[in-house]
Amino acid sequence: MSARPPSRNSSVPDGPRRTSDTGPGRRQSAAPPPRTGASHGVRAARPLADGDRERLLAGAHHDPHALLGAHSVRGGMELRVLRPFARSVTMLAKGLRAELHEDGDGFFSGVLPLRTAPEYQLLVAYDSGETSDEASDGDAGDASDGNRARIEIEVQDPYRFLPSLGELDLHLIGEGRHEELWRALGAHPMTHQGVTGTRFTVWAPNAQGVRVVGDFNYWDGTGYPMRSLGSSGVWELFLPGVGEGALYKFDIARPDGSHTLRADPMARRTEVPPANASIVTESHHVWRDDEWLARRADRTVHESPLSVYEVHLGSWRPGLTYRQLAVQLPAYVKDLGFTHVELMPVAEHPFGGSWGYQVTGFYAPTARMGTPDDFRHLVDALHRAGIGVIVDWVPAHFPKDDWALAQFDGRPLYEHADPARAAHPDWGTLEFDYGRKEVRNFLVANAVYWCEEFHIDGLRVDAVASMLYLDYSREQGEWTPNEHGGRENLDAVGFLQEMNATVYRRCPGVVTVAEESTAWDGVTRATHHVGPGGFGGLGFGLKWNMGWMHDSLGYVAHEPVHRKFHHNEMTFSMVYAYSENYVLPISHDEVVHGKRSLVSKMPGDWWQQRANHRAYLGFMWAHPGKQLLFMGQEFAQGAEWSEGHGPDWWLLDPSYAAEADHRGVRDLVRELNTVYAATPALWQRDTVPEGFAWVVGDAAEDNVFAFLRHAADGSPLLAVSNFSPVVRHEYRLGVPDAAQAWTEVLNTDAARYGGGDVLNPDPLKPESVASHGRPGSIQLTLPPLATVWLRPV
Structure with a gap:
């Protein structure tokens, strides 16, 4: 049997070494000792049964430890070793050296006159691959070995150890x-x-x-x-x-x-x-975010400011490692005043073009930017900058790569056994079998893993709707109803409830967020509260408001002259605003694949596009619900996002002629976040009707929306949006207190943001003129294509 070429990789602990290798347990014998096991008190062992031998060699034996290693037999201790390509194997123990008999096919065995197995090692000899006159020390092997030099290594026998799992x-x-x-x-x-x-x-x-x-x-x-x-x-x-x-x-x-x-x-x-x-890895990172974690557990996310900057790490600044990102990203996000970043999936994925949404390594941060400890370093840096970290988590499906989860052990294992249930019709992937307890455990533990091992503050769960419905993207006849005759995937419902309950129990202060695009009842209701449909709540903390996103983007995409016909698209969200706990998402999905960037969706010339963009952000930040904005939209990038090159940072270069246009939008986003964080009326009562009141919601002809937000102590903020391109002078709005003056705290038309600087510079004194069902009113100037925030002096 020929020897395998020896490795020169010093990290290989169990393989032949050359004579130049040094270190404990490595030896070379140029002239191998005579193979006389019997003279050392070693007698022949009983031969392996043919079936056992064949199964071991085929890698198809369920209990190799019963055959390999040391076992007591009549008359002594039997030792059997499987070392393919070895020339000889010798057992070494205290005061004992015994060469085993060669049994062929890499097997070596013998019976030693011992009552019990001692702690022993194996001295395994291999051919070096060189003839003796080529060996560096010039020693020669004997003729019977074909004049080959011999390498010996001393190793532990894996088959002398008890199971290491409890x-x-x-x-x-x-x-x-x-x-x-x-x-x-x-x-x-x-x-x-x-x-x-x-x-x-x-x-x-x-x-x-x-x-x-x-x-x-x-x-x-x-x-x-x-x-x-x-x-x-x-x-x-x-x-x-x-x-x-x-x-x-x-x-x-x-x-x-x-x-x-x-x-x-x-x-x-x-x-x-x-x-x-x-x-093989283990963590050596020393966390320094104790203060952050302690404060996080004291906050209730629904009653706290939450302003999220969505990031694709690989393209935010292309080429940066996790540790380089840890220097740049926290500083940038903190400067803009966002409370959190949301990272598109960081779990390992083979195809970069999937943006991370086709995961093969659910427990491993992608190696593209560094090691797991490098990723921990990034999270740590964000926390120490006062920024929370949400990651996109993808338990809905996985790709079919033949080295990953698909038919992992030869049969459907992680995927459903029914091919019709397993195949995802939209993405060419496989759906998890949520009814299998081990698969459910794999996913629930994975959610906990990211929160506990990486100190993640939130999980945004991708594609929840595709999990909840058996008929998702399937035609009649392509799916089978559940046991009650319905279309709900009861296994997925149970999994999501278990995941949320487990995460909230184990990880204080963590929030789970559902990307769920349907009217499923109780996405953010507690799991033990049963709703009208007979299901307990799914237990999420927040849900993306996809309806608001589609409607509001549809409205602002229209020319102002046509917006009056679509006025309800901006007001309808308040009909259901308190049915769930919402996030208002302008995510990566809205600025790719021909949908255009946010500013490019807006009608009009470049000035009007930017004005619409700013007015929309002002409306969004004032609307009930938390907000999320994808990278690049904070400075009105005109091009769609591409994972290949990321945001167009050059737009902010002082040498670029229109740099001020983009920098002005970014300055507005910074101011929106600053005023938002300092104004409890904008976030403290997001999830209860008492936190909101329309002042005027039916001014379709004017393209105007005005509403009040209220903090827990009753202090208000008045938000007014004018989505027409004309200035509206002396526009009267009812206010709750006829004796209290109001002052402008934010105006998206300010010159420093790139606007026309149509402002209300002085406090607006109320008049005892009833308006909009209120005893007093104010008159203000509404700038064109702009949002204005006011609060009492």
């Missing part, structure tokens, strides 16, 4: 209730029975056998079969000497006997795509 872990996995699943499954550096190495565990209940392969064994797992831990479906192997930085995968024998090479579903670090191996 019974409680297995019980919780079996129940589908292991809330810290990432601590049980995957690859974990550890010390086990006094020896350092890595524990590998994977859930593959349909596999005939599983082997660990990696750069530590030349990607040949023949000598590294894992053991099945019973009905849990979990396979385990502790590999001594393997540590951080090692690359690995699982070689799975499918039920039909064929093999598939898979990345670890629980991998916490991966190679940089398109490479897809998993990497």
Whole structure:
């Protein structure tokens, strides 16, 4: 049997080394000792049964530890080793050196006259791949070895170790209730029975056998079969000497006997795509955000300011690493006054063009910008700047890559067994089987993982509607009703309820946000409160208000002369504003694929487009609900977003002729956030009707909207938007107090924002003239295409 070429990679702990290698446990014998196991008290072991031998070599044995390693037998202790390509194997123990018999196919065995198994190591000899006269030290091998130099390495035997996964872990996995699943499954550096190495565990209940392969064994797992831990479906192997930085995968024998090479579903670090191996890792980051976490738990998100800047990390400043982003992003976001960033998916994904929404590594931040600890450093930096971090989380589907989750162990495992239920009709992906307890556990624990391991403050759950409905994007006859004859996916409902309840229980101060585009009742209702439809609430903290987004963008896209015919598109949101706890999203989805950027949706010339843009943002920030704005829209980028180049930062370069136009919009966004944060009326009662009152909602001919926002103590803010291109002088609006003057605190037409500077510079004194159902009123000048905020002096 020929020897494998020795590795020159110093990170490989268990492979042949050249004579120039140094370090403990490495030796070379140029003239191998005679192979006389019997003279050392080693007698032949009983041969393996043919079936066991074949299954071990095929990687299809469920219990290799029962055959390999040391076992008591009549007359002594039997030791069996599987070391493909080895020339000899010798057992080393205190006061003992015993060479094993070669049994062929890489097997070595022997029976030693011992009552119990001692702590032992293996001295494994390989051909070096060189003839003796080529060897660096000039030593020669004997003629019987073909004049080959010999390399010997001293290693631990993985098959002398007890299982390294506890019974409680297995019980919780079996129940589908292991809330810290990432601590049980995957690859974990550890010390086990006094020896350092890595524990590998994977859930593959349909596999005939599983082997660990990696750069530590030349990607040949023949000598590294894992053991099945019973009905849990979990396979385990502790590999001594393997540590951080090692690359690995699982070689799975499918039920039909064929093999598939898979990345670890629980991998916490991966190679940089398109490479897809998993990497052994553990965190060494020292968090410095204790003050942030302590304050976060004291806040109620519904009664706090929440202004979100949505970011695609890979293209915000293309080419930056997590650590470089940690310098630039917190400073930029803090300067603009946003309270949170929302990161488009950071979990590992093979195709950058998916923007992260087709995930293969649910437990690993993408390696494109650095290591998991580098990502922790970014989150830490944002927290220390006073900025919360929300991440997009994608439990709705996963791609079909043959090295990832699809038919992971040869049969549908993470996906639904029914192909019609498994295939996502829109995205060419697979839907999770939410009815399988282990899959539900995988996802619930994943949500907790991001919050606990990376200190994430919120999860925005993508594509919730596609999860909730069995007929989502399916025609009649392409879906099967649930047990009650309905279209609701009851398994998905149960999963979302469990996820939300678990996250809120374990992670104080964290908020979950649903991207849900239908009228499903109770998205943000508590899970224990049953609604009219008979379902408990889904338990989310917030929900994206997709209706407001579509209606309001539709309104402002019309020429002002036509807006009166669409006036209700701006007022209809208040009919249902308190049915859920809402976020108003102008997200990445609205500025790609031909939809145009926000400013480019606006009608008119460049001045009018920017004025519309500013007026819209002023209306949005004053409207009940939290707000979210995608990067680039804060400075009125004219082009659609592309993940290839990101925002057009050059628009803000002083050398650009129209730089002031874009900088003015960004200055407005900063002022919106500043006044918003300082005005409880704009956020303290977002979710109750008492926080809002129309002053005038029916001025369709004028294209004017005016409403009051109220804080918990009753202090008001008056917001007025004029979406017509004409100045309206002495425009009368009713106010609640006939004795209180009002002053302008924000005007989107101010010259410093790029407007015409039509202002109300002096306090507006009320008159005892009833208007809009109120005893007093004020008269003010409404600038064209602008929003004005006023509050009592």
